[in-house]
Amino acid sequence: MNDAGAELLRVENLSVRYGAGPVVQGVSLAMAAGTVAALLGANGAGKSSTLKAIAGLEPAQGRVVFDGQDVSALSTAQRFRAGIVYVPEGRAIVTDLSVEENLTLGAYFVDAKTRAQRQRMVLDFFPEIANRLKAPAGLLSGGEQQMLAIGRGLMSAPRLLLLDEPSLGLAPLLVARVYERLAAIQQEQKLTALLVEQSFHAAAKLARHAWVMRHGHVVGELDASALRSREGRLRAIDAYLGARQDDASAVAAPVAVAH
Ligand SMILES: Nc1ncnc2c1ncn2[C@@H]1O[C@H](COP(=O)(O)OP(=O)(O)OP(=O)(O)O)[C@@H](O)[C@H]1O
Numbered sequence: 230m231n232d233a234g235a236e237l238l239r240v241e242n243l244s245v246r247y248g249a250g251p252v253v254q255g256v257s258l259a260m261a262a263g264t265v266a267a268l269l270g271a272n273g274a275g276k277s278s279t280l281k282a283i284a285g286l287e288p289a290q291g292r293v294v295f296d297g298q299d300v301s302a303l304s305t306a307q308r309f310r311a312g313i314v315y316v317p318e319g320r321a322i323v324t325d326l327s328v329e330e331n332l333t334l335g336a337y338f339v340d341a342k343t344r345a346q347r348q349r350m351v352l353d354f355f356p357e358i359a360n361r362l363k364a365p366a367g368l369l370s371g372g373e374q375q376m377l378a379i380g381r382g383l384m385s386a387p388r389l390l391l392l393d394e395p396s397l398g399l400a401p402l403l404v405a406r407v408y409e410r411l412a413a414i415q416q417e418q419k420l421t422a423l424l425v426e427q428s429f430h431a432a433a434k435l436a437r438h439a440w441v442m443r444h445g446h447v448v449g450e451l452d453a454s455a456l457r458s459r460e461g462r463l464r465a466i467d468a469y470l471g472a473r474q475d476d477a478s479a480v481a482a483p484v485a486v487a488h
């Protein structure tokens with residue numbers, strides 16, 4: 230669908246402020262169609278705010294160019310129609326609705342036949358939720374809810390999937406499973422995705438490029454080989470975040486311990 234290799238997303242000098250100071254400042258990045266990249270950084274670095282600004286969910290300064298078109302002035306709904314789909318952190322499914330109804334929400338504007346086709350595709354990727362279609366979504370486990378949230382995002386056949394911390398709150402085994410599915414979807418659908426993670430390790434399973442954010446700024450970049458090697462990831466954590474921890478865990482600035 231997208232012309233693989235051509236630039237699909239360009240963010241120029243993006244800034245977000247909620248009140249006092251900016252929480253995202255001068256962020257610029259670009260992605261080619263059919264690729265997966267990551268925004269990495271500790272709590273409060275501005276990762277979610279950046280994703281939301283790209284989706285039009287937060288007012289921002291700067292430019293968002295999608296498939297050659299400046300979408301900065303478009304509403305969230307217009308960007309969604311253009312193919313920019315944000316999957317929020319914390320899963321954010323509608324717990325009172327059934328699994329199937331949640332999926333329908335992701336593609337309410339397409340005809341029933343297309344919706345059924347896409348639902349089959351989503352359920353093929355996530356068999357865990359396939360036999361729970363009529364169950365209230367709130368009864369799914371954390372991992373299943375994450376799969377449902379991603380599945381709902383896929384229902385609109387997005388051209389750019391913005392995934393906010395798909396590993397949040399999941400046990401390592403489930404993180405691995407969710408990322409395995411994402412890799413399969415990426416390969417089959419030639420999906421373009423920008424994902425946010427605190428864990429360099431989790432992001433490296435899928436992303437071939439990453440930007441590191443700190444205090445609202447992009448402070449560094451990792452290429453595919455740096456991301457793939459444990460040494461490369463630890464070097465980047467040292468260089469950009471000033472904290473050396475096991476990169477399988479969340480990365481946070483070291484906390485001084487009072488004696
Ligand atoms: N709606 C809001 N109103 C006011 N401040 C906000 C709002 N949303 C986020 N912030 C602040 O903006 C900063 C960046 O938040 P953001 O959620 O973008 O960080 P993040 O990198 O996604 O962090 P985390 O990894 O914890 O999700 C934080 O200091 C946060 O407290």
Ligand SMILES: [Mg+2]
Nearest residue numbers: 276277278318
């Ligand atoms: Mg966040």
